[in-house]
Amino acid sequence: MKLASVATAIALLSPALLTAQVDQRLAERVDGPTLEVMTVILRQAARVGLPSEPLIDKALEGSSRGAPHDMIVAAVRRLFDGMNTVRSVLGPGAGASELNAGALALRAGADVEAIEGLKLARPGGDLTTPFGVLVDLVAIGVPAEDAGVIVYGLTEKGHTDVQLLELQRQVVNDVINGYPPMIAASVRSGIPTAAPPPFGDVVAEGVSAAPQP
Amino acid sequence: MNESGHNGLVERVAHELKRSIKIDPSFDESVMAEVRRHGKPAMWVRVIAWWRRPQQLSLSPLSMAASAAVLILAVAVSPVRFGNPDGVEPIAEDPAARVIRFELDAPRASSVTLSGDFNDWDLEATPMTRTSSGEWVTTVKLVPGRYEYTFVVDGDKWVPDPAAPPSLFDDFGGTSSTITVPEV
Incomplete structure (x- = not known):
């Protein structure tokens, strides 16, 4: 009975403690209305078991950039929803960095099936880097679906984080040198993408002249 | 042993226990003299003994909840922060x-x-x-x-x-x- 009472008291008061701890960091950097909304969001995060740090970081980034209240709240809520979706796929053991990167991957156009595929491709392993490489490939112009296929294929073959990042670096260099992103990514990875090369043989010849991985 | 024999034994034991015992009047004095001779243990001995002895603390559930609340609030308002003050x-x-x-x-x-x-x-x-x-x-x-x-x-x-x-x-x-x- 006493144990139950203590557990109940702590459960009721833990969100208050969490809020009090983040208040000090956020209170110095965000305005009152933003702080109020952040308090609610962080309570929700604590309740569903999501990490608070990425959410706080997002709010602090907005504050440092002088973003208005609405923009900060929208960005934080978007991140919350993304992390929640990724966590539902990866499970409660997923780390903050992994959830953050997974949320970005979803936003970049990867679907839930792609997240599930990566989880199966690297069972029990951290997926922060695969998610990050997927996002970065999309950022340089590789279609999200193709980026997902490439990263899944390499991860499934057992490529390490270092190898994935090296591939990304090579593709970026190829793109800087004028090669189409999708072709560069497909050739460098050795994984054919879903869509046929849009530029025909001329581009393929150009890519074949690039340094091989 | 049958029931009457059992009752007889109980009666004899009860009678023996009730029997007054005559003790020499000097017995109490000699016991107290011995106690005084040993004296009280030093304060530090008693303190250590208290810390080593299991103690029982009784609190109502309401008191426990209030104690937890006070503890959490104390941590919350404390200037001491555990973990990540500047993120680096x-x-x-x-x-x-x-x-x-x-x-x-x-x-x-x-x-x-x-x-x-x-x-x-x-x-x-x-x-x-x-x-x-x-x-x-x-x-x-x-x-x-x-x-x-x-x-x-x-x-x-x-x-x-x-x-x-x-x-x-x-x-x-x-x-x-x-x-x-x-x-x-």
């Missing part, structure tokens, strides 16, 4: 942390700082040092993960790292760069 030091203490060098070629800048999610996007937490060639450099220890950051030139110009992938999304009207520190 705990990372530096992690054995998995790696030293990452950031550099920006900005010979005309009068100041450059590094701001990112690894230092709570603090504009002043990580100043960069100018080299003789006009390059601004700093190092940060980061654990494996993916980070976003930007350079802040002369206090108000946000400049992405030209040597790093840009962040795909721009939530706040500026471009950041990304760095992924891999698991090794």
Whole structure:
């Protein structure tokens, strides 16, 4: 009975403690209305078991950039929803960095099936880097679906984080040198993408002249 | 033994227990004299004995809840903070942390700082040092993960790292760069 009472008291008061701890960091950097909304969001995060740090970081980034209240709240809520979706796929053991990167991957156009595929491709392993490489490939112009296929294929073959990042670096260099992103990514990875090369043989010849991985 | 025999035994035992015992009147005095001779144990002995002896604390559930509330509030209002005051030091203490060098070629800048999610996007937490060639450099220890950051030139110009992938999304009207520190 006493144990139950203590557990109940702590459960009721833990969100208050969490809020009090983040208040000090956020209170110095965000305005009152933003702080109020952040308090609610962080309570929700604590309740569903999501990490608070990425959410706080997002709010602090907005504050440092002088973003208005609405923009900060929208960005934080978007991140919350993304992390929640990724966590539902990866499970409660997923780390903050992994959830953050997974949320970005979803936003970049990867679907839930792609997240599930990566989880199966690297069972029990951290997926922060695969998610990050997927996002970065999309950022340089590789279609999200193709980026997902490439990263899944390499991860499934057992490529390490270092190898994935090296591939990304090579593709970026190829793109800087004028090669189409999708072709560069497909050739460098050795994984054919879903869509046929849009530029025909001329581009393929150009890519074949690039340094091989 | 039958019931009557059992009752007889009980009666004899009861009778024996009730029998008054004559004790020499000097017995009490001799016992007390012995006690006085040993005296009280020293205070420190009694304190140690108290700490070593199991103690029982009784609290009502309401008192326990109130105690928990007071404890949590005390921690909440305490100036002492556990964990991550500025987002950098705990990372530096992690054995998995790696030293990452950031550099920006900005010979005309009068100041450059590094701001990112690894230092709570603090504009002043990580100043960069100018080299003789006009390059601004700093190092940060980061654990494996993916980070976003930007350079802040002369206090108000946000400049992405030209040597790093840009962040795909721009939530706040500026471009950041990304760095992924891999698991090794």
